[in-house]
Amino acid sequence: MLLQELLGISEDIYFVEESYLAQRTIERTLDYLNGVRRFAETGKVRLLRVHEGEHTLGLFLFNSADEEVSVDFWSVFTGALAEARSKKDFEILVDPLLTFNPPEREVEVSSEIWRDAVNEYYSLMLVNRNLCLGCAVKPESYGSVFSENRVRRVEEIFDILQKKGIFPEGRLLEVCCGNGMSTLALYRLGLNPLAVEINKCTVCQGLEQGVLNPQRTVVMDATALSRYFEPGSFDGVMGFMLGLVYEFNKDIWVNIMKEVVSVSNEGALMLFTVSSKPEAEILAGALLRAGVKGEIVDNTDSEGTYDQWLFIGEKQKA
Template sequence: MKLKDFFEIGDAECIEPSVFDHIDEYYNTLVLAVNAGEARLLVDENEMPLAVAWNSDGNWSISSYLYRNITYDIIGKFEGCTGEIFQEKRDDYESALREYYCGKITDEYPEVGEDNREGRHEMILDLFKDTVGVSDGKSAIDFCCGSGVASKALFSAGYLPLSMDNDPYLISVGLHKGRLDPKRTLCIDASFSSYFCPKSDLGTGLMLGDISGFNSDLWQGIVAQMLMLTGKTLITVATEKESLLIRKWCENAGRTPEIFENENDPIYDRWVCLC
């Protein structure tokens, strides 16, 4: 389903320009400024608000409340409009919302190259089989997914990955090449993962870095999010020095990491941290 189908309306645009903007309370202010005489409220299976579609002079716009709370002022604005209430499953709407923004990204980058080298998918799949094993549908989060090479390998290993990266071009590559699922892909800063992602069985972050003195705080924050959200975590980096930093951060979080050198792929995933 497309977003508009949940409200039984024609073409509609989201008020928030990107999915990452959904955590910004500023957009509640924009909603209150919309001149709408008609509105449609969407609630989930527990009757919690998911989104509101606003009709302003025949133009529909949608504001969503998956990642920030709806306010009493916005509810009051809806009640002041001619309106209807619809109900759908939260997961279905969230998938459609991700797909909407992935469509924006592929529209912005309609022509892409290929950043994957031959054989890398098989190398990553072998790494997964040797470390975290195959699955029968367990949940996973692929942090800093790039163009989705690891996400595709996770799927091949039987996991159901939710993928994220902050580079829209790389995401577009993954979407165009079929490695990323638009219903399960987010263009966000991984430092804010907990706003967008439920806890999962497995977390992966392949080829993190470069991690250096001036940006180590940034990467430490991302690793902290990974450890908080995932039961088992697999991280790869290029250098032993980086792996020792990862070890320290994992130990500080109460994990017991296993660090080893991956002889099968000395270029991309040379040092592996499993915890």
């Protein structure tokens, strides 16, 4: 695990927050840190610190084995992914704690590496069934789930982009990634998107098969992207075979399009595929109203199944 590699520790680690999304509000983290501070004044607490410059990204607190817990482990506190107010509250609690208890070791990393490490932790917790107690879903074979034809179909879309002089660069986001079949194509093209998907079971499937990168995968509702990412966080957003997009549920997809634009940088590539022209028109209308200039592209083939219609666009200046 990346976190253990960064700190050079072998003991188990556990984040105080139970989910990636809870890292935005860090209510449990702030509550626990208040309690830790009360006994930290004794100066007997073992701490490790991960930081970027002067900012503490993560604080590791050692817990010895006892009658209830049979092994030593580290509790991990972080405010790095929190919204601004909670992040400030985190640092207010951490700074005096470190004064009373200087960490036995400090490691400096970038915030991007730290975020990848946090992503990986929750991905591994998911695939090891620690986030879904009582899960009865059994792993399936790679061949029964993943289709090379589907992967190639996505790869072919990038031939269309290249003919237009377009290729994704920078910080990329893939929404509604499912089990990672389209993500696999992106990896093969040398891209490394952050892949988000609301369905835990499909994400787990992709992680089990080694298709999804645990450091770059998050279980998240795409209608709430702006709650977890700042404006300008991404230089490109993609989504493959979105839908089904109908009149009766189009509000959901319109909201997703608004969200992807809100967390994108000026000039960001917008690439989405669906199976029918009416679906593409709904997405295109939402994106155009949100400040994206682009076009619908006919990509139909004889099979008439995947990625039949594309929207390719670019976020304009506000």
